[in-house]
Amino acid sequence: xxxxxxxxxxxxxxxxxxxxxxxxxxxxxxxxxxxxxxxxxxxxxxxxxxxxxxxxxxxxxxxxxxxxxxxxxxxxxxxxxxxxxxxxxxxxxxxxxxxxxxxxxxxxxxxxxxxxxxxxxxxxxxxxxxxxxxxxxxxxxxxxxxxxxxxxxxxxxxxxxxxxxxxxxxxxxxxxxxxxxxxxxxxxxxxxxxxxxxxxxxxxxxxxxxxx
Amino acid sequence: xxxxxxxxxxxxxxxxxxxxxxxxxxxxxxxxxxxxxxxxxxxxxxxxxxxxxxxxxxxxxxxxxxxxxxxxxxxxxxxxxxxxxxxxxxxxxxxxxxxxxxxxxxxxxxxxxxxxxxxxxxxxxxxxxxxxxxxxxxxxxxxxxxxxxxxxxxxxxxxxxxxxxxxxxxxxxxxxxxxxxxxxxxxxxxxxxxxxxxxxxxxxxxxxxxxxxxxxxxxxxxxxxxxxxxxxxxxxxxxxxxxxxxxxxxxxxxxxxxxxxxxxxxxxxxxxxxxxxxxxxxxxxxxxxxxxxxxxxxxxxxxxxxxxxxxxxxxxxxxxxxxxxxxxxxxxxxxxxxxxxxxxxxxxxxxxxxxxxxxxxxxxxxxxxxxxxxxxxxxxxxxxxxxxxxxxxxxxxxxxxxxxxx
Numbered sequence: 373x374x375x376x377x378x379x380x381x382x383x384x385x386x387x388x389x390x391x392x393x394x395x396x397x398x399x400x401x402x403x404x405x406x407x408x409x410x411x412x413x414x415x416x417x418x419x420x421x422x423x424x425x426x427x428x429x430x431x432x433x434x435x436x437x438x439x440x441x442x443x444x445x446x447x448x449x450x451x452x453x454x455x456x457x458x459x460x461x462x463x464x465x466x467x468x469x470x471x472x473x474x475x476x477x478x479x480x481x482x483x484x485x486x487x488x489x490x491x492x493x494x495x496x497x498x499x500x501x502x503x504x505x506x507x508x509x510x511x512x513x514x515x516x517x518x519x520x521x522x523x524x525x526x527x528x529x530x531x532x533x534x535x536x537x538x539x540x541x542x543x544x545x546x547x548x549x550x551x552x553x554x555x556x557x558x559x560x561x562x563x564x565x566x567x568x569x570x571x572x573x574x575x576x577x578x579x580x581x582x583x584x
Numbered sequence: 585x586x587x588x589x590x591x592x593x594x595x596x597x598x599x600x601x602x603x604x605x606x607x608x609x610x611x612x613x614x615x616x617x618x619x620x621x622x623x624x625x626x627x628x629x630x631x632x633x634x635x636x637x638x639x640x641x642x643x644x645x646x647x648x649x650x651x652x653x654x655x656x657x658x659x660x661x662x663x664x665x666x667x668x669x670x671x672x673x674x675x676x677x678x679x680x681x682x683x684x685x686x687x688x689x690x691x692x693x694x695x696x697x698x699x700x701x702x703x704x705x706x707x708x709x710x711x712x713x714x715x716x717x718x719x720x721x722x723x724x725x726x727x728x729x730x731x732x733x734x735x736x737x738x739x740x741x742x743x744x745x746x747x748x749x750x751x752x753x754x755x756x757x758x759x760x761x762x763x764x765x766x767x768x769x770x771x772x773x774x775x776x777x778x779x780x781x782x783x784x785x786x787x788x789x790x791x792x793x794x795x796x797x798x799x800x801x802x803x804x805x806x807x808x809x810x811x812x813x814x815x816x817x818x819x820x821x822x823x824x825x826x827x828x829x830x831x832x833x834x835x836x837x838x839x840x841x842x843x844x845x846x847x848x849x850x851x852x853x854x855x856x857x858x859x860x861x862x863x864x865x866x867x868x869x870x871x872x873x874x875x876x877x878x879x880x881x882x883x884x885x886x887x888x889x890x891x892x893x894x895x896x897x898x899x900x901x902x903x904x905x906x907x908x909x910x911x912x913x914x915x916x917x918x919x920x921x922x923x924x925x926x927x928x929x930x931x932x933x934x935x936x937x938x939x940x941x942x943x944x945x946x947x948x949x950x951x952x953x954x955x956x957x958x959x960x961x962x963x964x965x966x967x968x969x970x971x972x973x974x975x976x977x978x979x980x981x982x983x984x985x986x987x988x989x990x
Contacts, residue, residue: 426870433870457857457866461879480853483846509883 373419373496376412378403378435379454380428388422388482395489403427406434413442413449420473420496425455425462436462443469450496454479460509463502472498475535478505491535500535507533520562528555630671634680641683641772644690648768651761659774659782677782678775686771690764697760704753711749714742787967794965805859812855820848864903873902873929877909881927885917888925895931901988904962905929905938911955912940912982920944920980935968938984948974959984 375397379385382404389399401412406427413421421442427434439451450473453466463476475495481503482488491501507530521529524545531541538556542549638660645656659679674680718732732738774782827841860866868876874892881888896902909927916925922944930937948956959982960970968986 431869457861459867459870459879460883461867461871461875464882480850483850 374398374400374416375492376401376403376409376416376418376421378406378409378412378421378423378427378438380404380424380426384424384479391482391485391488392422392492395485395492397492405429406438409435409438410442410445413438414445417446417449420450420452420492422452422454422492424479425453433462436465440465440469443474448472448498450498451475452477452492452495452501454482458503458506458509460506463506467500472500475501476506477501477503494535499537502534504530504534521559525555525559525562528552529559532556532559627671627675628667630674631667634674634683637680637683637687641686644686644768645772648765648772651765652769656769656773659772678777679782682771682775686768689767689771693767694764697764700752701757701760704749704757708746708749708753711742711746715739718742790964790967793961794967797961797965805863808855808859808862813852813859816848816852816855820845820852823848864899865906868902868906872896873905876902876906877927877929880906880910880913881925884913884925886922886925888913888927891926891928893929893931897931897936897986897988901936901966901986904966904968904986905936905984907962908938908959908982908984909940911959915948915955916940916942916944916980919948920946922979934987936986936988938982938986940982941979943979945976946974946978946980947976948972948980 375392377385377388377392377399379388379402385402385404389402392399400416400418403409403412404427406429409421409423409427421439423435423439425433425435427438436453439453443449443451451466452475453462454477455462456479458476458478466474466476473495475491477488477491481491494501510533511526511530527545528541531544536544538549538552542552545552642658645658649656659682660677714732715738718738723731732741823841823845827838827845830841831838865876867879870876871879872894873896874894877892878890881890897905913925913927916922920942922942924943926939926941928937928939928941930939956972963970963984963986966986968984971983972980973983974980
């Protein structure tokens, strides 16, 4: 697929391009600062964008804001945001932008090349990829309503919140898909959420509930 | 020789003559010594003796402040230490003496001033009605300063006295009120010199604490980086080197080493993140204090209501404020058993006021638990003040003021 990346560190930018290239993708543009991001995205209309949260000139959250703005201008544009640290507020802001194709990962995860490319594929396909650290932040914060969950159900919820589908969850936990859907049903019942099939809507629902 | 002798004789006579004051002075030594010994023994109780005086002075500060329409600040430093040292400090402190001087001056004048103000009101109708009934009143009861014994007098003097009374009421009474408040302001507000002297003493103390805290922080960061991150990276580099050497002979083992090296690097990154958060939380530089506090509140296990004014402060102040709120919220989540938390942040030109309140079980003790001590230290390092109010069963309120001189 065609990808636009935004990263200010030349070394990391080249590395990312190399990695995406090796993964069979085409990097159509690479932006090095915040103001360059939006024009590049509007010009190339890529299949996915990989953006660093912190970009020059301000080195604050230019990348995140550019991502949100780009998704407002190009609805449904898949965006994978990378950051040196994760902040649950940022995840909520990204997801608040609406339908599909959002990822928010620690930069460290790039080192696990296969997992990173998987996450990118998921995002490009309109799914969600949330860093386990964001998920654990969410899980530790609003623990009250989650206390009724069994440890297994909590595990399933955690993986679900990362944006994984039932088959992957089943493979990760080494259980059958049927018991995964049973667990998910139980989680939804205990949290009072109507069950749906779309992975992304599940995450949205969970996030919305946890952030309430 | 003769001259020398005469001079000595004169001097002797003079010295004997000096006994006229010398002997009484010697006699006076006894009560003086007794007084000194007594006051020396009583000195440790001086702090307790000064307390009611300060309370009285503070009440007057508030009252006079209302009259003047401007606040009279307290000149006192918070008590430091106990007993003897504190007593000596109080004795040296000009505020103590100025308070005492105010007490004397106010004690001598307040009653008289109040009496004048109260008496002049009924005096006016009394005086002005004299022409109507003076002739019927018993001798000496109808007027204050003169005796009315004829109609001409009765028709002039009361009006003169009424005019005088009216003058007192309209001119003197308001001034008495202002003079009284002025006296309080002159003696009870911190003088430039006293406040400067006390500020210097206070700043020297907080500066020492700040340097201490800063040093400890630097040592902690150095230790974290050296023992954690750096060691992890060295180990990873070592594994990569080993993998390089084994790559041709045993690709399987080399791969294991590669994977271990990656894990080591990931671990190092995680530790680095923790260290960075401890130095200056990234969200703070991204979103400012208000945004960072919103993120903090959103991450709490109990609902936390935020009331935060936007606007930026110096980075050190914002970092301290963030640390205070984070620590306070952690305490609330861990120990208070509260169902609700409140965080309020007020930004004034010269200071930042933070209020963190909960409805938990209270009874927080700043001497136990490192969290509150940490807050106090960090706030003191910036010359701020920390107040904790935590009655049993009524929740806890933490109030922190940080100066951010602008």
